[in-house]
Amino acid sequence: LTFFAPINKALEWLKDKKIPKEVIRRVFRYHVVNTALPYKSLIATRVLDTTLNSSGLNDAPQKVRVGGWPHHTYINWSKIKIYRLAAGNGYAYGIDHILIPPPDIMTELFIIPTFFSTLTSALQKVDLAETLETSKAITVFIPSNRAWAKLGFRNLAYLFSPRGKDALTTILKYHISPELAYSTDLIGDKALPDHLPNKHHTELDTLAGLKLQIEASSYGHKYAKITVNGVRVLFKDVLAKNGVGHTIARVLLPKTTDLYLPDDNYQTIEDESELMAEIDINEENEQLFQLTRKSKNHESKFERSTLYETVDIIRE
Structure with a gap:
């Protein structure tokens, strides 16, 4: 197995919160991949099947995206903070935010x-x-x-x-x-x-x-x-x-x-030239990445509101 484990700071806002058990189960399954992936294999992939199946995908596994940014690796929009935690049956990686199953x-x-x-x-x-x-x-x-x-x-x-x-x-x-x-x-x-x-x-x-x-x-x-x-x-x-x-x-x-x-x-x-195309791509990717990930001061609020607003989506 490969497990993307939210670090303690990522879980702080969950204290004293009452979240339905079925939501917790589904979110947890979205953090688990059935294949054991060392870091070199992880960064060589683009998308990974999780153990969460989605009715919107005809009950196929919901995927997570593996992305690279300078000096960092991201799972969806969560940054890997702790690398190479080898376990008896696979690998674990510490991530800085909970992975929320996506909406439609x-x-x-x-x-x-x-x-x-x-x-x-x-x-x-x-x-x-x-x-x-x-x-x-x-x-x-x-x-x-x-x-x-x-x-x-x-x-x-x-x-x-x-x-x-x-x-x-x-x-x-x-x-x-x-x-x-x-x-x-x-x-x-x-x-x-x-x-x-x-x-x-x-x-x-x-x-x-x-x-x-x-x-x-x-x-x-x-x-x-x-x-x-x-x-x-x-x-x-x-x-x-x-x-x-x-x-x-x-x-x-x-x-x-x-x-x-x-x-x-x-x-x-x-675009007018290949160079301009690359500039457009880099600018747009950077803007989209930063906007989606949000600033450190607002991420937890975004994450919290997203989870509660999508409870019905996660339940399916």
């Missing part, structure tokens, strides 16, 4: 309006919000507010007008796949040396009835680049109770979409 994808998007408010407004406008709340085992490619802004004022005004509702509906459905695809599914599992590129092609169906073309390349576990119809994936594996999301640099447009675009290669360019 729509709720995830609502939590960070500064990044995703345009998308949530669009989904509500065309009555697709409930789809992201109730559908099971789905994948959503998530354009940020910045990605929507790249369409320009004229196109956004059209899409959000009564005349553009059908086009907006098609575009949004083009971002939703009924197939569950984590980054590990998109990258593939070829066992190649780190210095050789692992290239993988995937097609995903969408609710628009069209397919997405996904290209992935990686060098071992150190670097992975994924594009969807030529558009760069910025942040992989936004975990949810009923699926997974991946944030993307631009809005995906079906070929039938009738919009005025200043660049005929909108679908395939990532």
Whole structure:
């Protein structure tokens, strides 16, 4: 087994709190992985199955995300503070916050309006919000507010007008796949040396009835680049109770979409140059990471409110 153990400070706010036992059991199972993972193996993974199953994933295991930031490793948004605690039947790692099982994808998007408010407004406008709340085992490619802004004022005004509702509906459905695809599914599992590129092609169906073309390349576990119809994936594996999301640099447009675009290669360019693409990616990842993790002064309050607000979600 591998156990992600909240350190004492992470549990202080639970003193004298009455939390339903079924919630505690589910949260505990979300901290346990059935495989014994030494640190080198842990950081070589991207997502891990926990012992918590989710009805929103058709009773498949809910995953945790393993992320690296300079000089630190994170499980979801919790930083590993204590490493390599070997036990008789596996490994334990001390983390600085409790791992809360995630809500549905729509709720995830609502939590960070500064990044995703345009998308949530669009989904509500065309009555697709409930789809992201109730559908099971789905994948959503998530354009940020910045990605929507790249369409320009004229196109956004059209899409959000009564005349553009059908086009907006098609575009949004083009971002939703009924197939569950984590980054590990998109990258593939070829066992190649780190210095050789692992290239993988995937097609995903969408609710628009069209397919997405996904290209992935990686060098071992150190670097992975994924594009969807030529558009760069910025942040992989936004975990949810009923699926997974991946944030993307631009809005995906079906070929039938009738919009005025200043660049005929909108679908395939990532930015004015590869350098600008990397700057955008780094800035957006940093902002998203810091916003989600929050400051030390507010994390415990965020964690506490999230747990109580999602009791029904955790109970399922």
